[in-house]
Amino acid sequence: MNLPGLLFLIVAQFLAGRGILAMFKVKLRPLISFAVSSIISIVVFSLLPMLIEMFHMPITKSNVILFICAATLLLNIFVVRRYDFGVFRQLKIKFLPIYELLFIVLFIALAVPSLWRCYYYPPNARDVMSGPEALAEYAVKEHTINNSVWSVNLLESTPNLLKPPFITDLQIIYKLLVHPFGQIWLSIMYICFSVWLYSIVREKLHPFLTGIVMLFFLTIPEVYGYTYIILWDYSNMILFFLGFYYMYQYIVTKEYNLFLFSCLMYGLATFIRLDTLVFIALSAPLLAYHMWKGKEPFLRIGYSVVLMGAIPFVFYYVWVNIFVKNYLPIGIDVEQQLNPQPVSIYFDWLSGMNSQLLFGGDNIALYGYFIYIFLLILVIDIIFFRRFSKEAIFMLFGIAIIYFGMPLLSYLTTWFNITTAKRGFFKMFPMMILYMRSSALFTKLSQLITSFEFPTIQEAIMTPKAQAVKHTNTVKKKK
Amino acid sequence: MLAAGILVITIYFKLDFYNSWMDERILAFNEEIYDHMDRMSYEERKKIRWGGIYTASTGIREHIKSLKIKDPLILLPPPSYYQRFGQSISIPEPVVFYYYSGIKTTTVDAKDKYKANCCIIFEGRNFVFEKLKDSADVARVLNIYKSVAK
DSSP states (O other): OOHHHHHHHHHHHHHHHHHHHHHTTOOOOHHHHHHHHHHHHHHHHTTHHHHHHHTTOOOOHHHHHHHHHHHHHHHHHTTGGGOOTHHHHTOOOOOOOHHHHHHHHHHHHHHHHHHHHHHHSOOOOHHHHTTHHHHHHHHHHHSOSSSGGGGSOOTTTHHHHHSOTHHHHHHHHHHHHTOTTOOHHHHHHHHHHHHHHHHHHHHHSOHHHHHHHHHHHHTOHHHHHTTTSOOSHHHHHHHHHHHHHHHHHHHHHOOHHHHHHHHHHHHHHHHHOTTHHHHHHHHHHHHHHHHHHTTOOHHHHHHHHHHHHHHHHHHHHIIIIIIHHHHOOOOOOGGGGBOOOOTHHHHHHHHHHIIIIISSTTHHHHHTTHHHHHHHHHHHIIIIIOOOOHHHHHHHHHHHHHHHHHHHHHHHBTTOOHHHHHHHGGGHHHHHHHHHHHOHHHHHHHHHHHHHHOGGGHHHHHSHHHHHOOOOSSOOOOO | OHHHHHHHHHHHHHSHHHHHHIIIIIITHHHHHHHHHHOOSHHHHHHHHHHHHHHHHHHHHHHHHHHTOSSOEEEEOOHHHHHHTTOOOOOOOHHHHHHHHSOEEEETTSGGGGGOOEEEEEETTEEEEEEOOSHHHHHHHHHHHHHHHO
8 A cells, every 4th residue: 555645645635625614614623624624525536537537638647646736726725814723723632531432442443344344355346346446447557537448348337337437536546546446535434424423413412422323323234334345325425414414504504605515515425426416406495495484585595496406416417418428438328317207116116115125124234223223212202302403303304305305216217226225325324313413312311411420510501501502513713 | 431331332232133243244353354464465355355256257368368369359158058058157247357357258239249259168068268250250159159048
């Protein structure tokens, strides 16, 4: 493994992502900023080999480095003045409680096998082997994505070759700069996403409960498997969730920059999987409703909804209508695959997904008890507490969008199958985690544990004024 | 709280499903790692991950090299052809085979089948590679596949 190459990418990814965060005025604590920056810019960098190709330049190590440096510079040059280096001066080493360390050590122990397998094994998933991985391997040898793979009999492989080049491009970058098997980018995404998710759950829940909630998530068998097997779905889950989370943050804070940031995240999610557009379209009424409830002018609601669809659509359009049509030698119109089926197929798939994936068939082997745990918490909230926070309701809507939206894909395209759904449901899981962090049950438990730990401040915690003060991973604005 | 944490984690991983998941996916790593450390070359790692199909693909590459065919394009029989002779040979789809071996293959239902200059055929007691001279030769082999696979 080429460690200097890896180090170069880690630094460049952080800086480029930091630039994007600054552009959208998203302020986060340093560690969280590092995690989110790395996630975003891994996806942004995945556009670069495609751009190199569009500039008719050869895909070589030096050109890839050149484009990475240029992208990092461009993303920072206009915003460098906005950087608040003060956050680094405020850095304090804080010792975590030992029970929190216990969970963190456990999570590291769970991560180690995943990281090793990602490093040790070459890619293996059939969908990747018959498309992106073959293209990337020959792009490295022949310096172009339009390489000899396209001259092979592609009867069985076309859909995988026509998916956006997210994996192809990242494999090219990581093969050239880090490791012949590529893949390390997936481990970086896995670690960064886990850190970010932990931090946002920790904002609202007691660390003990945060540990438990994260344990539920990190041990979902199918999700864990895709932390070391490269495919589109794990990364798509992360970017879609980032978009959904920041859309909610906009609704809470009314900071329009957060909405624009969420649109960019949706765009990047679309670049990973084109069918994300369907879920974004289904999320639009949720945005419109909350804006209407927040007494926003109709014009603003209108153009926000348009923007929410338009930004991701640009990513779709550039790939399907520009790159595939003009730069790839295959004579297929991807849009022809959008082929509405009879409406009854929607209900057939909905029923099939319930019986084969979520509540029967292989559900336990795929998702463990995670879905049942979520439902148990939801039922307890309904029966015993009968109150839901705004965030909990928002996340429930998000879960419903994925649940009812997934069979819609079967209605729209012939390329849909049960494995698409199996991994497509990943997008629900971080939303379920966010539901847990704001559920009445866990909020109550959190308060009880805090009052058990610090009985003298029990009263202070229970007062409404104190409750309004939340721990947050966002850095307070300068006055 | 530490005791509670240990208790929760213990109970969680005592549940049947998570217990076996922990054994198979996480604890198995303790043995896996020693095995991996002994086999760190990229070629060995490919063999471990991709198994017999990869070994067969690279073997075919070496054999084709020895036949000295320029720009080889191998015509593959349909699976029923192998089965007819009691064999369950599985050759990966053309893109994957090309990725493994750098050699192009084609199938009986592909457009480029008449460009094939080599084929797999059952002769005597074995499957062998046979050179193909022209499209008439390809048509002859296609007929053999068709008649045998019926």
